[in-house]
Amino acid sequence: MSLCESETMTPRYITLDLIRKRSEHNEGLVSTLEELSLHQEELEAIGPVLGRTCGKTLQILLLQNNVISRMEPSSLRSFKCLEYLNLALNNISAIEGLHHLQWTLEKLDLTLNFIDVDTFADSVTELAALSHLKDLCLMGNPCAGWKGYRPYLLARLPHLRTLDGEAIGRSERIRASQTFGSLETELHELANACKTKKALEQETKKDGQPQNDNDVTHHSPETRVRQSREMARHKAEKESLQRANYQPKKRDEEKFSFEHKNAIEMARQSEDDEKIRNCNEGKWEFTLDEETRPGYFVLDVTLQKYLSTSLVDVDVHPTFVRIVIKSKLLRLVLPCEVQAKESIAQRSATTGHLVISMPKVQLTNNHDNAQMISLPSCSKQETTPAAAINDYDATMGSKLTPLKGPVQIEGLVKIGHGGIGKQEQSIPQTALGMKVIRTTRISAINTNHDEDDGEEHPPPLF
Missing domain, CATH: 3.80.10.10 (Ribonuclease Inhibitor)
Structure with a gap:
């Protein structure tokens, strides 16, 4: 030129x-x-x-x-x-x-x-x-x-x-x-x-x-x-x-709005037709934290700082949360029930991250209805009806049987402080289903059982 x-x-x-x-x-x-x-x-x-x-x-x-x-x-x-x-x-x-x-x-x-x-x-x-x-x-x-x-x-x-x-x-x-x-x-x-x-x-x-x-x-x-x-x-x-192999995207707000709503509707239909499952179509990085803020699940999703908020749709349900970002679905099943109406979604002005705070359901004892108790197999606030206590072990998740016989107390207190050691032989149960426990008192306690002087002695220390 x-x-x-x-x-x-x-x-x-x-x-x-x-x-x-x-x-x-x-x-x-x-x-x-x-x-x-x-x-x-x-x-x-x-x-x-x-x-x-x-x-x-x-x-x-x-x-x-x-x-x-x-x-x-x-x-x-x-x-x-x-x-x-x-x-x-x-x-x-x-x-x-x-x-x-x-x-x-x-x-x-x-x-x-x-x-x-x-x-x-x-x-x-x-x-x-x-x-x-x-x-x-x-x-x-x-x-x-x-x-x-x-x-x-x-x-x-x-x-x-x-x-x-x-x-x-x-x-x-x-x-x-x-x-x-x-x-x-x-x-x-x-x-x-x-x-x-x-x-x-x-x-x-x-x-x-x-x-x-x-x-x-x-x-x-x-x-x-x-x-x-x-x-x-x-x-x-x-x-x-x-030019034949590449063209910049020509998308207006009306067309994108239609695609975005269509993606949300498809996610809702899948939730109605089948079991709720975790899904991350956009490969978004996220963390779910329940320790930093007690009583809350805090979901932090990594988004670009200058990504328009109009491209993000958030819907919190009691048992799961659904987020549609740029027509890509992110759905997470929560470990326990949350208060959907009290949940808050915010965008960080510094990092652009999406932060969703979801309060857990706070349960109280109710003797008229089925009582709700906590299970260690889930989070601290995860609950199940008290009627199910006979079906599941709160620690191991296995079947439970009704409580029978004595409570095992061996080893709870040291022998030097008056505790009970391990029994060398088995003792048959009585008619009441109780085991006879042999005890040995420490030196500070009178152990002469043959002489009955009529005085009251304190019970043995366990």
């Missing part, structure tokens, strides 16, 4: 097909996107499409390694809750269009752009309006070569906590404030000199005068645009060959 052809190409900007292609983590739904990565797409502008489609929900936007030349206010105006904007390795020469994000934007990365000292003061003024901005990266820009670059930023941006990956100390900020007056004067002089130099360069280009090879730099906005367009042409040729 010749230089003339590359310069006359239509600038590439963000399209709806490109957004769908990069939103597979959200099932291709663009209106609920919270995170979007569009790096290395040879973009020259952001355009209006992105803000109109997902500007109300987008929180993280990654646009690094493109050739975007301007932060156009018309393109950024539609973003309402953007927290992190990455425009590293682009052709940005001035910071603009961000004042409406003063309550949301927390991190801005503009590493390796073309912000020079002539636009530095105005760019910092734009950043000063962002009261929630905590992390800023401007390394690799021409303005970063000025020795007063860091103290000037610290003096003008008191809300900043990290600059170019380095934490800002209190003493450093105080020193920056003390030298701000001289820094501002120095920056004004440098800006005028830079503007004059750039004006002369523009006149040289218009006049067609050859430049010295030592003055030409390959790292310039014009050179990057030319290389980007060449790469875009190669990518287009490659994609045209692969």
Whole structure:
């Protein structure tokens, strides 16, 4: 491709097909996107499409390694809750269009752009309006070569906590404030000199005068645009060959809603027609905890942080819980009964995990009806009717017989403290079904049974 052809190409900007292609983590739904990565797409502008489609929900936007030349206010105006904007390795020469994000934007990365000292003061003024901005990266820009670059930023941006990956100390900020007056004067002089130099360069280009090879730099906005367009042409040729085998999903909310409801209905029918069984179609990672919060089952399902909650459906039943995530069923049979109406489902704002808290059924004794008792074979709160106590052993799960004969007390108390040792021979049962126990008293107790002095003796200690 010749230089003339590359310069006359239509600038590439963000399209709806490109957004769908990069939103597979959200099932291709663009209106609920919270995170979007569009790096290395040879973009020259952001355009209006992105803000109109997902500007109300987008929180993280990654646009690094493109050739975007301007932060156009018309393109950024539609973003309402953007927290992190990455425009590293682009052709940005001035910071603009961000004042409406003063309550949301927390991190801005503009590493390796073309912000020079002539636009530095105005760019910092734009950043000063962002009261929630905590992390800023401007390394690799021409303005970063000025020795007063860091103290000037610290003096003008008191809300900043990290600059170019380095934490800002209190003493450093105080020193920056003390030298701000001289820094501002120095920056004004440098800006005028830079503007004059750039004006002369523009006149040289218009006049067609050859430049010295030592003055030409390959790292310039014009050179990057030319290389980007060449790469875009190669990518287009490659994609045209692969188009038959791959197409981004084109799914709207109405179609997905139908698929999601259909998956829920199929899960309900399977629960009505057959025995409830565990199922994990989406291979979701989860934990079921009953120890951290006594009296509760806490189910923690690992979901992507920026997965839209509209893709998740939760239904808690007394004996099982059903979750449909992106039309994939996760069903778990609970060890014991829970209070479905009192259960709570929440999404973690930090990790995106789905956490469902399900209180166990608290049982009380009722002598009129069948009493409920706990079985160690399940959890502490798992219960069964007291009538079943004759059918199952609470410890081993085997058949029980009615209690007959004496209680075995051998070994409960040490012999030295008056306990009973193991009997050497078996003693027949009496008519009452009781065994005669021979005892040996310790020395502190009178053991003379032949002489009856009429005094009452305490019973033997066991």
